[in-house]
Amino acid sequence: MVDADQTFVIVGGGLAGAKAAETLRAEGFTGRVILICDERDHPYERPPLSKGYLLGKEERDSVFVHEPAWYARNDVELHLGQTVDRIDRTARTVRLGDAGTLVHYDKLLLATGAEPRRLDIPGTDLAGVHHLRRLAHAERLKGVLTSLGRDNGHLVIAGAGWIGLEVAAAAREYGAEVTVIEPAQTPLHGVLGPELGNVFAEVHRAHGVRFHFGARLTEIVGQDGVVLAARTDDGEEHPAHAVLAAIGAAPRTALAEAAGLELADRAHGGGVLVDERLRTSDPDIHAAGDVAAFPHPLSDTRIRVEHWANALNGGPVAARAMLGQDVTYDRVPYFFTDQYDLGMEYSGWAPPGSYDQVVIRGDAGKREFIAFWVREGRVLAGMNVNVWDVTDPIQRLIRSRAAVDTEALADPHVPLDGLAS
Structure with missing residues (x-):
């Protein structure tokens, strides 16, 4: 039985966490709701970071899940710029990393998301090497694309997945020269297979993007901290004034793993193992969004989905499960893209x-x-x-x-x- 004396803690200030907090209040929960976010920005949605906001077609404020005043108005205790470095499952507490403050929970939701995979090659410490996961990344990259377009500069993108292709499209709209390096033979091979990847290759080629398939970056060459070129394992060298690493994302499972929660194997995308109600191996802890690996009845397997709709729909289901409602997470995975x-x-x-x-x-x-x-x-x-x-x-x-x-x-x-x- 859920009552007003209970405290529900949400770790992770992305879309899944924010929608979970919203759902708890919408379902009538009157206890404490504490939302802990390691970024200083209010919870926001990520698709605009590689789409409308990056292109300058959407304002910065449009990315936020709720207006800032919503949290106080709905009595959601928002802790921005705070990290959680430990879960004590026996005491049912989380520890805030900066001050070491212990926060009690009756139910805990892990919505820690994912983080970009890093290139493990020489030259990644140069100032012109970028990732795109957070709002701050998008703000920085927007300035870079503006400069590249103005100066006829070159952007090399490692990876022809969704982020890589969306940034390639944005860069071309700014006027930058773009080369995409991809080890597979077609873009989006892991999602669309070889049959449909060429559709995306052709639309990008028609807009001036150069592809280098069947190769990996081995070195980013620079001087005085400035990117000059990118080299691949087949001996090619590509001119570059900036490099974007878009080689995928890894679920942020360190906190769950340290707490002894069961994790999914790599074959199922890694992540925190949850059941159909998004409960982890600890019944008082749930997980949702990019970090959760859930059994999907339609695919007959366990999957982990890194797309907007999964966070949008998974957060509310986890919230209702935390309230003791009989729910099942069985949404059909969905995502979208706009390129040119x-x-x-x-x-x-x-x-x-x-x-x-x-x-x-x-x-x-x-x-x-x-x-x-x-x-x-x-x-x-x-x-x-x-x-x-x-x-x-x-x-x-x-x-x-x-x-x-x-x-x-x-x-x-x-x-x-x-x-x-």
């Missing part, structure tokens, strides 16, 4: 090796189509490119788990809703 004139939404989970066929509905050459990843006739995932208002029927197809006629699936004249019945 290409807009895309992706629903589902279909990493390479999990499907036996990719079905295209529409004209991929004109970049107006829907792609479906299919296994034994069952739709695992769908991606709509410049085709809109189809996310709901795509997700119904995925949820149905029924085999569909792939010829009908490929036919734009056959309604998607009829296939899901």
Whole structure:
């Protein structure tokens, strides 16, 4: 039974943590809600950092989950710029790293997110080497792209994932020269497989981006702290005035691991192991967002998702579970991107090796189509490119788990809703 004497602590001030706090109050919880964030900015959403805000099309204030006054108005105790360095599960306390203050909890939510993977090569200490994860990173990178565009400078990007490609698009819009280094043979190989990655390669090439596939950065060359070039393992050297490391993110599990919570193995993306209610191996501790590895009933496996919708939806489910409600986290994974004139939404989970066929509905050459990843006739995932208002029927197809006629699936004249019945 939850009552007003209880204290719920949330560690992590991103979207998942902020939405969990909001949900606790919306569900009528009257106890203490303490939200601890290691950044000095109020909780914010991350997609604008590589999209609208980076492009200068959105104001800084637009990224915040709530206006600053919301927290006091809803009696949420917000601790900005504070880190938690220890969880004592027996005493049910967390320790704030700076002052060593102990904070008691009755229920604890870990929403610690992920952090960018670092390049382990010479030259990463140069001032022109960047990452993009936090608002401060985006502010700095926006200034860099402005300067590169003005001076016809070169940006080298290590990694052709979502962050790498979105920053490449932004850099070209600023007028910078861009080279993307990627060890796979196509962009987004780990998400889209080889079949669809070339769609994104071609749209970027059409806007002047150069790709160097099948190679890795081995050294960033500089002088007097300034980046001059980037070298790859095949002996190539690329001119560079700035380098962005966009080689993925790792879940921030150190706090959970030190507390003895069970972690997922690397094959399932790492992260903190949780059940369908987002409970960890300790029933008084939940985890949500990028850090949580949860069992998904549609994919028949445990997954960890690093996208906006997972934080948006996972935080509230964890909050309701902390309140003792009978909830299950079974949302279809969803993410989106906008690059130049290409807009895309992706629903589902279909990493390479999990499907036996990719079905295209529409004209991929004109970049107006829907792609479906299919296994034994069952739709695992769908991606709509410049085709809109189809996310709901795509997700119904995925949820149905029924085999569909792939010829009908490929036919734009056959309604998607009829296939899901």
